Amino acid sequence: MNLNVRFENLKRKIAVGPLYGVIILLLIAIFFWVFFKTLAPENFGSLSNLSNYFLSSIIYSVGGCGLYFIVVMGLFDFSIGANIILSSVVGVIVSTYFGYPGLLIGSIACGTMIGLLNGFLYIKLKIPSIIVTVGLMLIFESAAYFIAGGKKQTLAVGLRAFGKAPASIILAVSAFLLTIFILRNTKIGTYCYAIGSNEYVAKNMGINVDKYKLIGFILTHFFVGIMAVLTVSYGWSMTAITGMESMGRNFTPLMGTFLGLAFRKYGIPITAIMIGEFIISIIFNGFIAIGAPTTIQNVVTGAALLIIVTLTARPEEGAVVK
Amino acid sequence: MADSSDNIILVTENICKSFGITKAVRNVSLSIQKGEIHGLIGENGSGKSTFSSMLCGIYPIDSGRFILDGTEYKARNQIEANRKGVSIIVQETGTVSGLTVAENIFLGNEDRFVKFGVKNTGLMNREAQNLLNDFGFDRILANVVIDHYNFEDRKLIEMVKSTYFKPKIVVVDETTTALSQEGRLELYELMDRIRADGRTVIFISHDLTEVIAHTDRISVLRDGELIDTVITKTVTEDDLRRLMVGRELGNRYYRTDYDGNQSDDVVLKIRNLGVPDHFSNINFDLHKGEILGFGGLSECGMHELGKALFAGSYHRTGTVTLASGKEINSIPDAIANSIAYASKDRDNESLVSNTSIRDNICLPSRQDLKKNGLLFKRNLDDFAWKNAERISVKMTGIDQSISELSGGNKQKVVLARWLGKGSNIMVLDSPTRGIDVKVKADIYNLMNELRNEGKSIIMISEEILELIGMCDRIIVMKNGSLNGEFFRNQDLNEEDLIAKMV
Numbered sequence A: 001m002n003l004n005v006r007f008e009n010l011k012r013k014i015a016v017g018p019l020y021g022v023i024i025l026l027l028i029a030i031f032f033w034v035f036f037k038t039l040a041p042e043n044f045g046s047l048s049n050l051s052n053y054f055l056s057s058i059i060y061s062v063g064g065c066g067l068y069f070i071v072v073m074g075l076f077d078f079s080i081g082a083n084i085i086l087s088s089v090v091g092v093i094v095s096t097y098f099g100y101p102g103l104l105i106g107s108i109a110c111g112t113m114i115g116l117l118n119g120f121l122y123i124k125l126k127i128p129s130i131i132v133t134v135g136l137m138l139i140f141e142s143a144a145y146f147i148a149g150g151k152k153q154t155l156a157v158g159l160r161a162f163g164k165a166p167a168s169i170i171l172a173v174s175a176f177l178l179t180i181f182i183l184r185n186t187k188i189g190t191y192c193y194a195i196g197s198n199e200y201v202a203k204n205m206g207i208n209v210d211k212y213k214l215i216g217f218i219l220t221h222f223f224v225g226i227m228a229v230l231t232v233s234y235g236w237s238m239t240a241i242t243g244m245e246s247m248g249r250n251f252t253p254l255m256g257t258f259l260g261l262a263f264r265k266y267g268i269p270i271t272a273i274m275i276g277e278f279i280i281s282i283i284f285n286g287f288i289a290i291g292a293p294t295t296i297q298n299v300v301t302g303a304a305l306l307i308i309v310t311l312t313a314r315p316e317e318g319a320v321v322k
Numbered sequence B: 001m002a003d004s005s006d007n008i009i010l011v012t013e014n015i016c017k018s019f020g021i022t023k024a025v026r027n028v029s030l031s032i033q034k035g036e037i038h039g040l041i042g043e044n045g046s047g048k049s050t051f052s053s054m055l056c057g058i059y060p061i062d063s064g065r066f067i068l069d070g071t072e073y074k075a076r077n078q079i080e081a082n083r084k085g086v087s088i089i090v091q092e093t094g095t096v097s098g099l100t101v102a103e104n105i106f107l108g109n110e111d112r113f114v115k116f117g118v119k120n121t122g123l124m125n126r127e128a129q130n131l132l133n134d135f136g137f138d139r140i141l142a143n144v145v146i147d148h149y150n151f152e153d154r155k156l157i158e159m160v161k162s163t164y165f166k167p168k169i170v171v172v173d174e175t176t177t178a179l180s181q182e183g184r185l186e187l188y189e190l191m192d193r194i195r196a197d198g199r200t201v202i203f204i205s206h207d208l209t210e211v212i213a214h215t216d217r218i219s220v221l222r223d224g225e226l227i228d229t230v231i232t233k234t235v236t237e238d239d240l241r242r243l244m245v246g247r248e249l250g251n252r253y254y255r256t257d258y259d260g261n262q263s264d265d266v267v268l269k270i271r272n273l274g275v276p277d278h279f280s281n282i283n284f285d286l287h288k289g290e291i292l293g294f295g296g297l298s299e300c301g302m303h304e305l306g307k308a309l310f311a312g313s314y315h316r317t318g319t320v321t322l323a324s325g326k327e328i329n330s331i332p333d334a335i336a337n338s339i340a341y342a343s344k345d346r347d348n349e350s351l352v353s354n355t356s357i358r359d360n361i362c363l364p365s366r367q368d369l370k371k372n373g374l375l376f377k378r379n380l381d382d383f384a385w386k387n388a389e390r391i392s393v394k395m396t397g398i399d400q401s402i403s404e405l406s407g408g409n410k411q412k413v414v415l416a417r418w419l420g421k422g423s424n425i426m427v428l429d430s431p432t433r434g435i436d437v438k439v440k441a442d443i444y445n446l447m448n449e450l451r452n453e454g455k456s457i458i459m460i461s462e463e464i465l466e467l468i469g470m471c472d473r474i475i476v477m478k479n480g481s482l483n484g485e486f487f488r489n490q491d492l493n494e495e496d497l498i499a500k501m502v
Helices: A003-016 A018-039 A047-071 A080-125 A129-147 A167-185 A187-197 A199-204 A209-235 A245-262 A269-289 A295-312 B002-006 B048-055 B078-083 B101-105 B121-134 B151-163 B181-196 B208-214 B237-245 B302-309 B331-336 B346-350 B357-365 B377-390 B407-421 B437-452 B464-470 B494-501
Strands: B008-019 B022-033 B037-041 B063-068 B071-073 B086-089 B169-173 B200-204 B217-222 B225-231 B266-275 B279-287 B291-295 B317-322 B339-342 B425-429 B456-460 B473-478 B481-487
Touching: A018 A269, A047 A080, A047 A167, A047 A209, A047 A245, A047 A269, A080 A129, A080 A209, A080 A245, A129 A245, A167 A187, A167 A209, A167 A269, A187 A199, A187 A209, A199 A209, A245 A269, A269 A295, B008 B048, B022 B048, B022 B063, B022 B200, B022 B217, B037 B048, B037 B181, B037 B208, B048 B086, B048 B169, B048 B200, B078 B086, B086 B151, B101 B121, B101 B151, B121 B151, B151 B181, B169 B181, B181 B200, B181 B208, B208 B237, B217 B237, B225 B237, B237 B494, B266 B302, B279 B291, B279 B302, B279 B456, B279 B481, B291 B302, B291 B464, B302 B339, B302 B425, B302 B456, B331 B339, B339 B407, B346 B407, B357 B377, B357 B407, B377 B407, B407 B437, B437 B456, B437 B464, B456 B464, B464 B494, B473 B494, B481 B494
Parallel strands: B022 B225, B037 B200, B037 B217, B086 B169, B169 B200, B291 B456, B291 B473, B339 B425, B425 B456
Antiparallel strands: B008 B022, B008 B063, B063 B071, B217 B225, B266 B279, B266 B317, B473 B481
16 A cells, blocks of 8 residues: 555545544633633633633533433433432432442432333324323422422432542543443444434334334433433532523433534543533633623523534435424 | 256245225336346336335235245245245335334344343444444444434445345345445445345346346336346347337327417426436426426436426425416426426425315315405305316315315326416326326316317326327436437337337
């Protein structure tokens, strides 16, 4: 192989490979850092600031990883927020009896069970996942309220290790590695992609579509259970809220998932979710640092969601969007 | 005797398949040998693809059986078919986007790389790369997401996917139409290699030259029936065409007039019309009181042309102009200027299926039915009744839901809608597709009536006989261009048209 051919091959490998995607994402992160650093040099973007932004972003990244399994199949779940609250409440209560194991197992088991229920109902009722999960969201919110007895559930002072580094990072990174492992090294990942891309072809290849959708829901909520541990440890307490207020917790993880989808063709969906959530965290904190009113955060969340989805979703021309 | 049965890989016994009232495949019995390339040809809708889909586990069979290598063979899906030794390279893309090349090649067969639930992705990628290299496609990288490759490369990947496990039979279903010359050569080479191995290829194609050049024997299907199996060396393209057509002409429900008086008034002028990936540079005029037919293979661009005339296509270029000089550039333009369009895809593009016959008939005419700016139910009812009865829609009442109607009656509702609108130019795409003889006759009568009233009709159809029977003029399309024009004539026969189509 002569040098020229080698060079061409290398160029092609870079163009389709992970490096390209990571570079784009890092450039976006640097752009926003420079942008806000120029506007608010005093109270934004020091190294310790950045590490705080990162610590809060990994919580959302874990949820984003979970959501990825069903969003990639073209499904959706609105009960993520409600499950975070419910699983946190359950985790805190169990932790009063069993300490750390209680917190971890209580939250994650509760989350996973919810996933099983969501998936089961979606498959059996044969109605769109959005409707199923909106209905269930209301039920889960109320369940959390009853279980908490209407009171704020506070995590004992000695059980807050997962709220800070290094424990939070260890837990989150384990979750990322697990997601990457499932996507790359099990059939589940391949089949989720195949179902999302063309369910008809997937069926023809002998894939049991319902089974893998169920598995997708279970995995999603397993990771939501982990996110619940991180959330309640970071904030020390959880209050059950009702009336769809848990919806607010859905969107930040979801934005990471959409970025993951966008960068999937470079083979780095999970890295994209992590860096993506970090970028979102930089933007939020940037707005706070320049003294913009807090409501502007909602505007940013909304606008970012629309922009990201518009960029990722390239519907076929004339496709009916509902 | 023992000798010849040893040599046979597949026997099909009385295979049948129906879709609703359409009998797609009827009693097909044939035997295919080891180490041959067996051509399968026939017109649109002759049952070739349905037959091969049953063989490959994509459709279940209604009755009859396949005997593969001496034992009865059934497959519920493609992977099962693959395991039993039958694979297919399909017409459309058979690869799944979002997966890597390696994941595509082994989709459904990952188990050989899975140990204790863990998939050895590295090994899978290496094996896929080795296969790609063996096939001579080294430039395709196994670990890259398939979206980075174009359609042509994806077809090559599909070839690897369908043949690496050395199936006994490989079905190549109209794959060549999608390929460039280079890709075709790769495919022919692959077919020859399979034959040299003592295995079998079933080769489906519309390109008769290619079928004669690359097969050993050819089976001809017509209307779902096996007509004959011939030895390739002994036939010419003309012989094959005759076998493909071979029906008797003269059906009594078509038009009987051949007087040929034709108005010279142009009602619609089409200039340089094009839609990317479908057709380009189309020019023709539609006359008053004319039934103008468009014929061709299903992918020749004629269906999209119908949509483009109604301004329903994306990225359309060129002009569609009325006699008044008005250009038609949007669907509301088209409807307001008396153009009607009945899509080939009735259920998805013409009818609102979960509502009533009345609402469907009144849909484009609601503006006209307003009295002082308001709609009254009685006016709508009268209008719907009048038009539904004119074409005798079989229904319990105008409140009946569209979803309860048969295909033929649905088509009648579509026509009733445009009758009510009083459109002068009707673009009817496959108006009799999947419709029984009785309703067909009603539709032909109506077309004739409309023609006599001075309305102009464009009939797009894959059925050559009805084009010959109904049209004043027929334009044949091939690969997105006009390829021939025929005027109404008693001596016109199917072979003339087919010669321009393939």
